Amino acid sequence: MKLKGRLAVVTGGAKGIGMEICKSLASKGARVIACDMGEMTYQFDNVSYYPLNITDVDGCKKFFDETVEKYGKIDILVNNAGITRDSMTRKMTDDQWNLVLDVNLKGAFNMVRLIGPHMEATGGGSIINISSVVGVFGNIGQANYAATKAGIIGLTMTWAKEFARKGVPVRVNAIAPGYTMTDILKTVPQDLLDQFAQMTMLKRLGQPEEIAKVALFLASDDSSYITGQTIQVDGGMRL
Numbered sequence: 001m002k003l004k005g006r007l008a009v010v011t012g013g014a015k016g017i018g019m020e021i022c023k024s025l026a027s028k029g030a031r032v033i034a035c036d037m038g039e040m041t042y043q044f045d046n047v048s049y050y051p052l053n054i055t056d057v058d059g060c061k062k063f064f065d066e067t068v069e070k071y072g073k074i075d076i077l078v079n080n081a082g083i084t085r086d087s088m089t090r091k092m093t094d095d096q097w098n099l100v101l102d103v104n105l106k107g108a109f110n111m112v113r114l115i116g117p118h119m120e121a122t123g124g125g126s127i128i129n130i131s132s133v134v135g136v137f138g139n140i141g142q143a144n145y146a147a148t149k150a151g152i153i154g155l156t157m158t159w160a161k162e163f164a165r166k167g168v169p170v171r172v173n174a175i176a177p178g179y180t181m182t183d184i185l186k187t188v189p190q191d192l193l194d195q196f197a198q199m200t201m202l203k204r205l206g207q208p209e210e211i212a213k214v215a216l217f218l219a220s221d222d223s224s225y226i227t228g229q230t231i232q233v234d235g236g237m238r239l
């Protein structure tokens with residue numbers, strides 16, 4: 001029970017990769033709050049649901065105040081909530097661009113500007129940002145998404161520096177998953193998914209549990225000397 005006594009917040013924790021991260025942290029003893037604007041799709045011991053749209057600045061503040069009031073300290077934050085609105089750049093609308101930036105990039109910022117300083121003031125913590133291989137390699141039809149996922153890597157390095165400045169162990173790392181079997185891939189045609197699988201060294205897509213295992217490692221003291229890093233969990237992908 002390496003996370004016993006720790007409180008973890010996971011955005012987008014109602015399903016997909018976020019759900020597996022919540023289960024994995026809770027199974028190691030953490031009390032976990034799944035913040036999501038969608039409905040909770042499962043029940044698991046020590047995982048509770050908090051309805052939150054991470055683009056809502058006031059909502060994030062209310063969540064933060066209530067959580068600190070109730071539990072005292074937040075030890076782990078996983079910025080996992082994310083969306084896609086794919087289109088070729090020449091056809092991409094302002095709405096598609098703005099929404100993806102607002103959720104994937106500003107949403108993480110909304111949470112970290114509250115929880116980062118809180119961790120610094122309370123003695124430490126671990127922040128894990130979910131990026132993507134698309135933020136590392138780029139991808140046709142995903143200019144908005146690629147910009148946010150590359151931005152998350154820049155934020156990870158920046159926050160790792162900012163929140164450790166006073167010598168308090170706040171660690172900030174990112175995971176860049178490859179194509180992983182969740183609902184987010186529902187809009188991607190099967191033949192394209194098959195092609196993506198062939199582009200990996202392991203010749204298959206990922207499972208959400210395989211991302212959650214790395215999140216658990218980064219959340220726990222097992223990774224106590226790792227910060228500012230992006231770990232690609234993609235089966236050896238080259239896009």
Ligand SMILES: NC(=O)c1ccc[n+]([C@@H]2O[C@H](COP(=O)([O-])OP(=O)(O)OC[C@H]3O[C@@H](n4cnc5c(N)ncnc54)[C@H](O)[C@@H]3O)[C@@H](O)[C@H]2O)c1
Nearest residue numbers: 012016017036037038053054080081082132179180182184
């Ligand atoms: N599945 C993949 O292939 C893959 C690959 C690389 C990166 N990722 C990233 O992993 C993360 C999780 O993706 P997933 O595949 O589990 O997707 P998913 O669509 O299954 O789950 C995303 C969750 O985020 C929630 N969410 C969306 N917008 C929100 C908002 N504004 N506020 C609060 N919650 C919100 C949704 O309700 C949903 O529960 C995302 O950041 C995604 O970009 C996924």
